[in-house]
Amino acid sequence: MKTAIKLQKIYQWLDERVDLKKFQDLAAHKTVPQHKHTIWYYLGGMTLFLFVVQVVTGILLLLYYRPSAEQAFESVQFIMTEVTFGWLVRSIHSWSANLMIFTLFLHMFSVFFMKAYRKPRELTWVSGVFLFFLALGFGFSGYLLPWNQLAYSATKVGTEIAGAVPLVGDFILKFLRGGTEVSGATLTRFYGFHVAVLPMIATAVLLLHLFLVQKQGMSRPLELKSANPAPADIPFFPNFFLRDVLGWTLALGVLVALASIFPWELGEKADPLAPAPAGIKPEWYFLFMFQTLKFLPAKILFFEGEILGILFFTVLFGILIFVPFLDKKANLGISSRPLLVVGWCIVAFIILMTLWGVLL
Amino acid sequence: MEEKAPKTISRRGFINYLVSAGGVALWGAIIYPMVRYLIPPEVPEATASSVVAGNLDELPPNSGKIFRFGDKAGILIRTPTGEFKAFSATCTHLSCTVQYRSDASHIWCACHNGHYDLNGKNISGPPPRPLEEYSVFVKGNEIVVSKKLV
Amino acid sequence: MKLKKMNFFVGLGLIIFLTLYLNLKSVWSKDTCIECHLLLDEKNVAIVENFKKDIHFLRGISCNGCHGGDASLGMDDPFASMDSQKGFVGTPDHFKIPAFCGKCHSDIEYMRKFNPKLRVDQHQLYKTSMHGKLLAGGDKNVATCISCHGSHGILPISDPNSPVFDLNVPKTCAKCHADASHMKNYKIPTDQFEKYSQSVHGMILLKNRDRSAPACNDCHGNHGAIPPGLGDIASACGECHSSNRELFNESPHKQIFKEAGLPECVTCHDHHLVAKTSDEMLGVGEKSVCMQCHTEPESEPYKVAFQIKANLDSLKNSIRQAQLLIEKAEKAGIDVGKAKFELNLAKDDVIKIQSLIHSVSLAKVTEVTQEGISKATFVKQSGQRALMDLKMRRIGLGGSAVIILILAFGLYLKIREVDARSKRVK
Numbered sequence: 001m002k003t004a005i006k007l008q009k010i011y012q013w014l015d016e017r018v019d020l021k022k023f024q025d026l027a028a029h030k031t032v033p034q035h036k037h038t039i040w041y042y043l044g045g046m047t048l049f050l051f052v053v054q055v056v057t058g059i060l061l062l063l064y065y066r067p068s069a070e071q072a073f074e075s076v077q078f079i080m081t082e083v084t085f086g087w088l089v090r091s092i093h094s095w096s097a098n099l100m101i102f103t104l105f106l107h108m109f110s111v112f113f114m115k116a117y118r119k120p121r122e123l124t125w126v127s128g129v130f131l132f133f134l135a136l137g138f139g140f141s142g143y144l145l146p147w148n149q150l151a152y153s154a155t156k157v158g159t160e161i162a163g164a165v166p167l168v169g170d171f172i173l174k175f176l177r178g179g180t181e182v183s184g185a186t187l188t189r190f191y192g193f194h195v196a197v198l199p200m201i202a203t204a205v206l207l208l209h210l211f212l213v214q215k216q217g218m219s220r221p222l223e224l225k226s227a228n229p230a231p232a233d234i235p236f237f238p239n240f241f242l243r244d245v246l247g248w249t250l251a252l253g254v255l256v257a258l259a260s261i262f263p264w265e266l267g268e269k270a271d272p273l274a275p276a277p278a279g280i281k282p283e284w285y286f287l288f289m290f291q292t293l294k295f296l297p298a299k300i301l302f303f304e305g306e307i308l309g310i311l312f313f314t315v316l317f318g319i320l321i322f323v324p325f326l327d328k329k330a331n332l333g334i335s336s337r338p339l340l341v342v343g344w345c346i347v348a349f350i351i352l353m354t355l356w357g358v359l360l
Numbered sequence: 361m362e363e364k365a366p367k368t369i370s371r372r373g374f375i376n377y378l379v380s381a382g383g384v385a386l387w388g389a390i391i392y393p394m395v396r397y398l399i400p401p402e403v404p405e406a407t408a409s410s411v412v413a414g415n416l417d418e419l420p421p422n423s424g425k426i427f428r429f430g431d432k433a434g435i436l437i438r439t440p441t442g443e444f445k446a447f448s449a450t451c452t453h454l455s456c457t458v459q460y461r462s463d464a465s466h467i468w469c470a471c472h473n474g475h476y477d478l479n480g481k482n483i484s485g486p487p488p489r490p491l492e493e494y495s496v497f498v499k500g501n502e503i504v505v506s507k508k509l510v
Numbered sequence: 511m512k513l514k515k516m517n518f519f520v521g522l523g524l525i526i527f528l529t530l531y532l533n534l535k536s537v538w539s540k541d542t543c544i545e546c547h548l549l550l551d552e553k554n555v556a557i558v559e560n561f562k563k564d565i566h567f568l569r570g571i572s573c574n575g576c577h578g579g580d581a582s583l584g585m586d587d588p589f590a591s592m593d594s595q596k597g598f599v600g601t602p603d604h605f606k607i608p609a610f611c612g613k614c615h616s617d618i619e620y621m622r623k624f625n626p627k628l629r630v631d632q633h634q635l636y637k638t639s640m641h642g643k644l645l646a647g648g649d650k651n652v653a654t655c656i657s658c659h660g661s662h663g664i665l666p667i668s669d670p671n672s673p674v675f676d677l678n679v680p681k682t683c684a685k686c687h688a689d690a691s692h693m694k695n696y697k698i699p700t701d702q703f704e705k706y707s708q709s710v711h712g713m714i715l716l717k718n719r720d721r722s723a724p725a726c727n728d729c730h731g732n733h734g735a736i737p738p739g740l741g742d743i744a745s746a747c748g749e750c751h752s753s754n755r756e757l758f759n760e761s762p763h764k765q766i767f768k769e770a771g772l773p774e775c776v777t778c779h780d781h782h783l784v785a786k787t788s789d790e791m792l793g794v795g796e797k798s799v800c801m802q803c804h805t806e807p808e809s810e811p812y813k814v815a816f817q818i819k820a821n822l823d824s825l826k827n828s829i830r831q832a833q834l835l836i837e838k839a840e841k842a843g844i845d846v847g848k849a850k851f852e853l854n855l856a857k858d859d860v861i862k863i864q865s866l867i868h869s870v871s872l873a874k875v876t877e878v879t880q881e882g883i884s885k886a887t888f889v890k891q892s893g894q895r896a897l898m899d900l901k902m903r904r905i906g907l908g909g910s911a912v913i914i915l916i917l918a919f920g921l922y923l924k925i926r927e928v929d930a931r932s933k934r935v936k
Contacts, residue, residue: 382917431850
């Protein structure tokens with residue numbers, strides 16, 4: 001009881017100065033629709049939680065990490081072997097990155113299939129797609145930082161593909177690599193992207209995304225709008241929030257278990273003169289694109305296969321941004337069959353190509 | 361009434377207690393490793409590619425000492441003229457650890473009587489190749505040895 | 511005035527040019543021997559072509575430098591050049607070859623003009639060698655200077671193409687010594703090259719092209735080549751393997767081998783087929799060299815042989831156990847650099863023992879064994895500590911998992927409670 005009174009006093013003190021009423025109202029009235037698809041509502045919060053884990057472990061790591069070609073590998077090795085719990089922080093950071101991108105994919109596709117992007121939530125979708133691109137950027141830039149053989153080769157291949165884009169490819173390649181080759185300059189540059197540029201942009205876009213979600217509330221799936229009787233919404237505080245926290249707690253447990261039982265490997269220090277390891281492939285979240293490019297023939301009609309592949313994905317990602325503006329029917333409350341089919345095809349394609357890349 | 365009320369309160373209280381205790385314990389389990397992590401380890405920045413091999417005052421001219429370089433042995437010598445040099449201490453013949461001989465003022469391997477001069481070059485006995493040389497620089501009172509940059 | 515000056519310089523230039531041109535031209539074409547012999551049959555042409563890269567020619571000594579005669583008379587009268595009055599000796603006969611070469615190569619006043627470092631005792635040494643002695647006795651089968659050095663395309667010994675460049679020496683000796691028909695009248699085997707190629711020294715020299723291994727001449731000598739006497743073998747081997755020589759010379763074997771007429775080193779290691787040593791050569795097993803003599807189980811030497819091997823085995827075992835522990839820890843991500851370093855010092859002790867056995871002193875071997883075992887034990891302990899570290903991680907994981915599950919359970923109950931209260935929640 002005493003703590004409750006103390007907290008109230010603090011709340012009052014702040015309210016007199018900052019007017020917390022708005023937040024109190026939001027907290028009291030925010031609800032989450034209840035239906036058979038409610039479970040997907042957890043994914044946004046889960047992705048956010050994992051992002052927070054990344055920021056915290058990332059900050060801890062950068063206190064010991066050194067972003068130069070001569071010292072990066074050794075500094076990560078130092079973290080893994082000499083720093084107390086360094087192995088834990090590093091392995092959690094690597095595992096959480098993968099888990100976050102996985103939940104991000106699930107979140108994005110669940111929003112897509114439930115058409116939560118329709119009016120008035122178009123901007124939420126667009127900002128979300130940008131967050132998706134930023135997450136891929138985080139993954140690509142962070143992967144190089146240990147400066148091991150695998151990361152070096154993967155970055156070489158990845159930037160090479162970026163350089164194959166027609167017209168601007170050359171510029172993109174030099175911009176990414178900080179030169180014509182992958183070198184210490186690339187490492188420092190990627191480090192700058194990873195710990196400063198991308199976090200800055202991601203924070204801004206994330207705040208926008210979260211603000212919009214709070215302002216507009218949760219969207220309801222189309223088919224359930226007409227259900228009779230409409231099921232009651234559950235209050236966000238404390239009911240849904242507690243469920244969120246439960247999920248986050250379990251996620252933390254999974255991360256710690258993964259980090260302890262399957263510690264992330266460090267491998268060999270990058271040697272620019274050594275040939276690329278056989279069967280080099282990127283992390284799983286890039287695999288479907290990589291596998292598609294590998295699968296395309298060298299020449300299709302008179303175009304280079306690789307360029308067509310890159311263009312294909314560029315167009316696909318472009319369309320992704322504009323989905324709410326392309327699906328006019330959704331605004332009218334009609335679920336567009338063709339779009340659903342296209343969506344499922346894309347999901348199947350991604351899963352198949354990823355599996356193919358992993359198994360072969 | 362009186363009997364019912366304590367039961368509901370105590371059940372609610374139990375759950376609150378469980379959540380609070382669990383929450384505090386979890387926070388402790390997160391903060392504790394974080395704090396330990398933030399405290400720098402004993403060797404604040406030893407990297408595998410360079411190491412403090414000794415101090416200025418521990419090596420008089422015409423002497424040498426063995427030091428550890430990662431998992432291999434290195435030999436730090438101070439020549440008769442006072443210059444510091446460092447080499448891999450693994451003999452190129454059969455990998456014994458070499459030593460400095462002040463009577464001969466050069467490096468010697470006890471296993472099969474191999475001799476190396478002060479440039480690490482194999483000058484007599486079975487060793488087929490010179491010793492790998494490391495670069496040495498003096499930082500304050502410390503002698504730092506690192507793998508030679510190509 | 512100006513014209514006169516110009517004329518002077520033109521004239522001087524012409525003179526300089528002509529002198530240079532004629533001199534350069536004369537080096538090759540003014541040599542009558544070469545000019546003439548190039549017009550003869552294939553054999554002669556080949557000899558002259560070969561001579562182009564000969565070190566003697568490159569130092570300005572032409573055919574007549576060795577064969578005598580006059581190289582400047584021109585092609586008009588070929589036999590005038592080959593006049594014995596002018597010192598012409600023609601092709602020397604087999605038995606005269608050493609003296610033929612020695613004419614210059616034993617003359618220090620002459621040789622120092624070309625290379626002050628060159629030795630001038632080759633002919634003298636040759637006379638003391640087996641080849642020299644047999645030649646003096648009328649044997650025309652034996653090697654003379656040209657058998658090893660060649661005759662007209664002689665290269666310096668530092669030239670990798672020279673037949674007496676270290677890497678080429680075994681093959682050069684084998685030209686005769688491995689030829690059964692050539693050697694049929696002598697009472698020595700012809701398998702030396704074959705054995706040598708399989709030996710540790712041969713593999714290093716011939717396969718790895720590593721010049722640090724000995725060739726035939728390193729043990730047998732160059733010009734004074736003769737197999738070392740039985741009591742002198744340790745000295746020959748000891749030139750490189752000095753520690754082992756000293757240990758052997760201090761051991762009881764030195765005197766005993768001498769009395770028994772057993773060759774030093776060779777008794778256990780063979781001479782041409784010096785095989786890679788293995789620890790199987792110790793102890794009392796079937797590959798043990800000690801068992802060539804010491805077969806009596808109750809004898810002191812037998813017991814010593816047994817003990818020495820036992821010591822070595824226990825040290826190697828200790829090291830192996832420590833190695834396994836370290837590898838396990840390393841795989842799990844623990845840094846084992848220090849432990850590996852210490853273990854390398856223990857491995858040094860194994861090598862020390864393998865050398866010490868030449869003293870056949872159990873006391874010495876035991877001392878080093880114990881030092882090695884204590885090092886290995888120390889490493890084992892740090893390996894065990896590293897594995898403890900791993901265990902601690904598991905325990906930490908277990909503890910955190912318990913806390914998380916408790917909290918999760920508490921949250922679950924709380925959710926149920928809160929749902930019941932708000933009634934709206936299904």
